[in-house]
Amino acid sequence: MKYDDKNERFFKNIASLYAEKEGGLLKEELAELEKENDIQYSPHLDRKIKNRILSLKMRKLSYALVPVAACFLLLAVYFGSLPANNRPNGTPIADNAPADSGSPIAQATAPAAPHSTPAISAELLSARLPYGYEITEVDYDKEKTIFHIINDTNNEIVLTMEEAAGQIAKNAFQEIVVNNTPVYGLVKKDYSVITYEKDDILYTLTSKYNYKDLIEISKNLI
Amino acid sequence: MIIFLSFETESDKFKFEHIYGKYKKLLLFKAYNILRDYTLAEDAVSEAFIRIYKNLDKIEDADSNKTVSFLVTIVKNTSLTILSRQKTGSTVTLEDYDEKDDSDLEELVLSEAAAENILKIVDTLKDELKTPFLLKYAHDLSHKEIARILNISENNVTVRIHRAKKKLAELLRKEGNVYEI
Numbered sequence: 001m002k003y004d005d006k007n008e009r010f011f012k013n014i015a016s017l018y019a020e021k022e023g024g025l026l027k028e029e030l031a032e033l034e035k036e037n038d039i040q041y042s043p044h045l046d047r048k049i050k051n052r053i054l055s056l057k058m059r060k061l062s063y064a065l066v067p068v069a070a071c072f073l074l075l076a077v078y079f080g081s082l083p084a085n086n087r088p089n090g091t092p093i094a095d096n097a098p099a100d101s102g103s104p105i106a107q108a109t110a111p112a113a114p115h116s117t118p119a120i121s122a123e124l125l126s127a128r129l130p131y132g133y134e135i136t137e138v139d140y141d142k143e144k145t146i147f148h149i150i151n152d153t154n155n156e157i158v159l160t161m162e163e164a165a166g167q168i169a170k171n172a173f174q175e176i177v178v179n180n181t182p183v184y185g186l187v188k189k190d191y192s193v194i195t196y197e198k199d200d201i202l203y204t205l206t207s208k209y210n211y212k213d214l215i216e217i218s219k220n221l222i
Numbered sequence: 223m224i225i226f227l228s229f230e231t232e233s234d235k236f237k238f239e240h241i242y243g244k245y246k247k248l249l250l251f252k253a254y255n256i257l258r259d260y261t262l263a264e265d266a267v268s269e270a271f272i273r274i275y276k277n278l279d280k281i282e283d284a285d286s287n288k289t290v291s292f293l294v295t296i297v298k299n300t301s302l303t304i305l306s307r308q309k310t311g312s313t314v315t316l317e318d319y320d321e322k323d324d325s326d327l328e329e330l331v332l333s334e335a336a337a338e339n340i341l342k343i344v345d346t347l348k349d350e351l352k353t354p355f356l357l358k359y360a361h362d363l364s365h366k367e368i369a370r371i372l373n374i375s376e377n378n379v380t381v382r383i384h385r386a387k388k389k390l391a392e393l394l395r396k397e398g399n400v401y402e403i
Contacts, residue, residue, distance in 0.1 A: 011387060015359030016288070017337065018344045023287025026294055030248040045250075045264045049242070049271050056275070190235050 050156060050208075051137070051148060057191070058146075058158060058206065069165060122147065125159075130216050133157075149217070157207045157217065164202040178215065179222040187211050194218055234278055241284050241293065242271060248290075249297040256301040257308075266304050270297040273371050280363060292361050295353055299372055302349065343393045347386055354379050355386035 122135050125147060129135070137148040144162040151157070173184035173195070183196040192211040195204045196218065203221065205214040249270060253263035273296055274281075281289050344352065357368045365383075369376040 007387075011355075011390075012359045014340050014344060014390075015356050018341050019288045019291040019356055019360035021287070021341055022294075023290040026248060026290045027287065029251075030245070030290075033247055033251055045246075045268060048264070048268050052268065052272055053275055056272075189232055 047136075047150075047156075054156065054158060054206075054208065058160075072165065128220050130220050133213075133217065151213060153210075155207060155209045155213050157205060157213055159217070160202075160204040160206075162202050162204075164197045164200050178218050181222045183218055183222075185211065185214070196222070198222060237281065237284050238275055238278055241274065241281070241289070244284075245290065245293055249293060252294055253297050253301045256298065256305055262304055262308070263301070266301040267297060269300040273300070277363075277367065277371060280361060280367070288360060291356070295356060296371060298349065299353060303373065340394070343390065346393065347389060351382050351386035351389060354382045355390075358383055 122138050126135050129149065132152040133149055134151075135147050136150050139146040139148070144160050147159040147161075149157040149159060173186045173193075176183050176185060178196070181196055181198060183194055185195075186193045191206060191208050192214055193204065193206050194211075194214040195202065197203070198221075203218070205217055207214055246267065249267045250263055253266040253270075254260060257263050257266060270293070274293060281292065283289060344355075347355065354368050354372065357363045357371065358365070363371070365376050365379045368379045372379070
């Protein structure tokens with residue numbers, strides 16, 4: 001069968017006609033189903049799909065943050081390898097030099113916190129959540145612990161905990177203070193984010209609907 | 223970085239929610255018809271909607287007949303994939319399922335090569351050939367996109383589309399030799 005524009009147009013026409021006709025019949029079928037109302041489905045289906053889509057979005061956000069984290073890492077390695085005048089006996093700065101907390105560079109080269117994976121059990125976290133919030137799932141992704149939280153209005157919140165790698169990239173965020181701790185928030189049309197650092201752990205809370213839920217949770221956790 | 227964060231437009235979000243709310247029931251019905259199990263049907267629909275979400279840009283009008291056909295095509299594929307996984311140890315394949323389907327459709331084929339007849343001839347194609355054929359020609363997807371949706375290799379897509387066209391040409395010639403293909 002030789003390739004021919006005419007043939008391709010013919011196949012395109014019949015395929016389009018077929019899809020149109022099939023779609024029409026399916027719509028009639030749907031109208032009948034709406035009347036009969038005998039399809040059973042559980043609320044788990046809605047939640048399952050929402051969670052999967054939120055995970056897809058979080059993954060995309062993570063991919064976007066990787067180059068930023070890589071830049072900070074490069075800066076840390078670069079400045080860490082520079083010879084310093086106040087380095088006692090040639091030992092690396094990171095050992096004993098007190099960090100100048102006003103300088104981002106100093107923060108990037110400050111002594112690393114003891115290496116520890118954020119280890120908080122779901123039970124312990126659950127006890128600290130506000131009333132009406134519960135943990136539905138816990139995921140682990142390399143150094144991150146991801147808690148899926150839901151409240152009594154069915155709003156889903158994702159809490160990610162990971163070891164704080166350095167300064168929070170807060171360019172687009174608005175700073176507020178919660179329980180004397182600076183917290184950085186961002187509200188977009190289809191999601192909200194709050195992030196803050198406490199005890200060398202970076203907390204990131206994300207929700208599709210309600211920014212206030214994120215504040216509510218962070219008040220209990222900080 | 224702000225650009226990275228804005229990876230979904232408001233209209234995309236609305237489109238997906240509209241499609242989900244309107245057609246969830248129909249897709250569950252179709253999946254259940256194949257799988258005969260509500261839990262498996264939900265799994266099939268869940269997977270179908272994730273594939274739809276990833277290919278949202280391919281859907282122009284969420285209410286068109288073509289879109290409904292597209293959605294059902296995807297859920298039928300995810301359902302048949304689950305079904306073939308369920309039938310472990312047996313020799314039941316997607317082709318076997320399609321043969322059962324074909325036996326109900328044969329009676330619809332008429333002797334005259336009218337437009338209606340052509341559609342019925344398309345209907346007689348096995349699902350594994352019809353699906354990629356329709357995704358390419360009715361929904362303008364590339365072979366790569368079809369491969370991703372159906373979870374098969376691009377080469378497989380090319381072969382199946384070629385077979386579908388060949389089969390259609392053969393059936394159309396049998397019906398009256400009206401189309402020179």
